[in-house]
Amino acid sequence: MKPILMLSLRQFSSRWRLLLIFFLALLPIALSALMATLASDDSEYAEEFTNVIIDALIIAVLIPIVTMVLATTAFRHELDDRTLSYLILKPIPRSLIVLPKLLATIVVGGLLVIFSGIIATLLGPELDAQAVLAVGIALVVGVVTYATIFTWAGLISSHALGFSLLYVFLWEALVTSIFSGVQYLSVRGYVLSIINGIDGNSFSTLDERVIEFPAAIVGATVVTALFFWLTVRRLRRMDVP
Amino acid sequence: MTISGQSRESAAPEPVIDVCDVSKWFGNLVAVNEVSLQVYPGITGLLGPNGAGKTTLLHMISGLSGPSVGEVRLLGEPVRENATIFRRIGVMSEHEAVYGFYTGREFVEFAAQLYGLNPTKVAVDRAIEAVGLTEVQDRPLRTYSRGMSQRMRLAATIVHDPEVLILDEPLNGTDPHQRIEFQDLMRRLADEGRTILISSHILEEVEIIADRILLMVSGKLAASGNIRAIREKLDQRPYKVRILAGNPRSLASALIKTDAVDSVAIDPDEAIIVLSRNVSALQRSVPYLAQELGIRLLRVEPLDESLESVFSYVVER
Numbered sequence: 001m002k003p004i005l006m007l008s009l010r011q012f013s014s015r016w017r018l019l020l021i022f023f024l025a026l027l028p029i030a031l032s033a034l035m036a037t038l039a040s041d042d043s044e045y046a047e048e049f050t051n052v053i054i055d056a057l058i059i060a061v062l063i064p065i066v067t068m069v070l071a072t073t074a075f076r077h078e079l080d081d082r083t084l085s086y087l088i089l090k091p092i093p094r095s096l097i098v099l100p101k102l103l104a105t106i107v108v109g110g111l112l113v114i115f116s117g118i119i120a121t122l123l124g125p126e127l128d129a130q131a132v133l134a135v136g137i138a139l140v141v142g143v144v145t146y147a148t149i150f151t152w153a154g155l156i157s158s159h160a161l162g163f164s165l166l167y168v169f170l171w172e173a174l175v176t177s178i179f180s181g182v183q184y185l186s187v188r189g190y191v192l193s194i195i196n197g198i199d200g201n202s203f204s205t206l207d208e209r210v211i212e213f214p215a216a217i218v219g220a221t222v223v224t225a226l227f228f229w230l231t232v233r234r235l236r237r238m239d240v241p
Numbered sequence: 242m243t244i245s246g247q248s249r250e251s252a253a254p255e256p257v258i259d260v261c262d263v264s265k266w267f268g269n270l271v272a273v274n275e276v277s278l279q280v281y282p283g284i285t286g287l288l289g290p291n292g293a294g295k296t297t298l299l300h301m302i303s304g305l306s307g308p309s310v311g312e313v314r315l316l317g318e319p320v321r322e323n324a325t326i327f328r329r330i331g332v333m334s335e336h337e338a339v340y341g342f343y344t345g346r347e348f349v350e351f352a353a354q355l356y357g358l359n360p361t362k363v364a365v366d367r368a369i370e371a372v373g374l375t376e377v378q379d380r381p382l383r384t385y386s387r388g389m390s391q392r393m394r395l396a397a398t399i400v401h402d403p404e405v406l407i408l409d410e411p412l413n414g415t416d417p418h419q420r421i422e423f424q425d426l427m428r429r430l431a432d433e434g435r436t437i438l439i440s441s442h443i444l445e446e447v448e449i450i451a452d453r454i455l456l457m458v459s460g461k462l463a464a465s466g467n468i469r470a471i472r473e474k475l476d477q478r479p480y481k482v483r484i485l486a487g488n489p490r491s492l493a494s495a496l497i498k499t500d501a502v503d504s505v506a507i508d509p510d511e512a513i514i515v516l517s518r519n520v521s522a523l524q525r526s527v528p529y530l531a532q533e534l535g536i537r538l539l540r541v542e543p544l545d546e547s548l549e550s551v552f553s554y555v556v557e558r
Contacts, residue, residue, distance in 0.1 A: 003354040010342055082336035085305060086397075089334075090355040091327040236322050239306035241336075 001100045004087065008104030011077060012070055021066050021109050025116040028058050032120035046125040047205045053124065054135065055206070058117045059191050063142045064168040066109040071150035072160040074101040075235075080158070082241050094235040098228065102147050110143035127202050134198035141220050142191040148227040149187070155234050183211045190220040255317065256281055257405055257436040258302055263311030265297050272297040273308075274460040280438055284431045286447030287440040289457035295440045296335055298457065299409045302438070303332040315405060328356065331403035333394055335410040335440075341383030345374055345393040348382055352397035361400075368400040369393070371426060387414030395423075399430070406430065406437045412446050424450045444468075479503055480520050481544040484513040484527065487537035495534060501526040514544070 012018075032053050039045050078084035087097050114136060121127055121135045153160040176186040183189030189211055196206040197213025210216070256279035265273040273294045289295050300306040301313050304320040313320050320326055339348060349368055353361035369378050372392040382390060391414050398406065412420055427450050431437050441447045447454070448468050456464040456471065464471045486492045493513045497505045501522035506514045517523040531538045 003351050007340065007351065010340075081338045082334070083338050083340065085332070085334045085336070086340075086352070087355070088305065089303065089327055089332045090352075091325050091357060092355060093324060237307070239300070 005100035028120035032123040067146040072154035076154040105147040131202040138194040190216040283452040286451030293457040294460040330405040331398040333398040346378040356401035368396040485539040
């Protein structure tokens with residue numbers, strides 16, 4: 001698994017991509033600091049912080065975009081330049097090809113997003129360690145779940161980036177905001193519910209938008225396992241160019 | 242139609258590669274059509290013009306793609322969805338892309354690690370030495386010439402000392418000297434008992450080293466066996482040509498007097514139908530006689546497309 005992880009890390013380390021991710025990861029920290037400076041006396045500061053920084057920026061935009069940029073290319077580049085056969089024609093289980101690809105996305109993009117989310121939370125309205133822990137754990141779940149979905153998308157379509165953008169902005173951002181029942185089928189819903197489940201006091205403003213904590217854990221686990229299995233299955237059965 | 246040049250299949254009990262009634266289609270396009278073949282230890286050349294279906298067939302043999310119908314077995318096992326079999330086989334695809342950021346040595350070492358070799362050093366040293374690239378092994382692959390890159394890919398293919406080698410157009414980009422070295426290496430590996438299947442669209446590349454030839458034309462296995470035997474067999478088959486000319490009866494009379502044709506007929510459309518077992522002579526005679534008699538040639542076309550391809554490919558080269 002280690003050689004494929006190292007290969008994937010090198011493939012992900014193109015300058016423009018790292019710069020883009022770094023810039024995106026800086027946004028919540030910068031906005032959080034700005035909000036703390038300008039609006040910390042506002043009575044609705046805590047609520048605004050949760051809605052704007054945590055939900056709208058980090059969970060609805062940052063996690064999906066960063067994981068999308070990396071995960072959709074995890075296999076796509078190798079399919080396009082026809083180097084995937086170097087991995088496929090080896091005596092290794094297909095799951096051990098998919099797993100390091102996922103890990104590479106999590107290491108390169110995920111850690112930065114999680115780190116950014118934690119720093120932004122620390123800069124927020126006097127949130128305690130439990131709040132930071134809640135955000136940290138929820139972001140890990142979000143990164144892993146999105147990475148699995150987008151890795152699968154990159155394997156099945158050459159237009160994965162476009163389809164993934166549509167999915168994020170139509171389903172995760174728009175539909176889940178309008179229909180509350182959809183939270184059961186939404187990664188964003190799982191992440192918000194986990195934050196609220198771990199620290200309901202600090203993030204009480206999310207009460208109206210979340211599902212049950214166990215349901216969120218089960219939902220994220222099922223989605224991750226399902227898309228991991230679909231990716232392995234696809235890799236096993238596809239015609240490799 | 243499959244022409245068999247020899248009957249090795251009946252003598253060898255267990256083929257190393259066994260392709261059984263395999264077809265592969267992409268939508269309406271039939272890339273490989275009901276191909277059955279067996280490959281035994283030694284060097285077998287898979288020949289055919291570009292677009293004949295060689296790569297599609299090799300992809301199915303190496304498990305990169307599955308047949309639409311039929312079955313492929315390697316070393317007695319199904320190859321599709323059977324990753325463990327790659328411990329025993331080495332496949333070099335026709336696509337020349339490599340991880341350009343790796344050095345040649347890193348690339349071979351990467352392959353060795355994925356094959357599960359531990360330690361890798363001895364195997365990597367041996368493989369790189371076998372392809373003669375020891376001196377440049379620490380250079381990034383993106384700085385290699387096409388021929389060097391092909392040789393380093395070959396090193397990565399043989400690093401785990403496989404029993405079976407499947408090589409798709411391995412000589413692309415190599416110069417004459419490198420080809421001779423490649424042929425020596427293949428012969429050495431075959432003499433050690435390995436089974437090697439090499440595809441090429443250039444007959445001369447493979448004819449020198451292959452013990453046996455598989456000839457693909459238009460998705461079908463057109464001929465198999467020793468190349469000389471295939472040529473002899475092909476020469477025995479009549480070749481049917483339709484000729485449209487300004488004065489067909491005069492041209493037909495002249496053609497029947499030559500050694501190039503077996504029979505001549507004129508169909509209701511006033512086209513000349515020629516049967517010939519001597520294609521080269523026919524190709525020379527038709528324009529020569531037409532010019533001599535002052536007859537305008539309107540069209541010359543083969544009536545058996547696949548046979549024509551076999552002839553043009555095997556006889557003319």
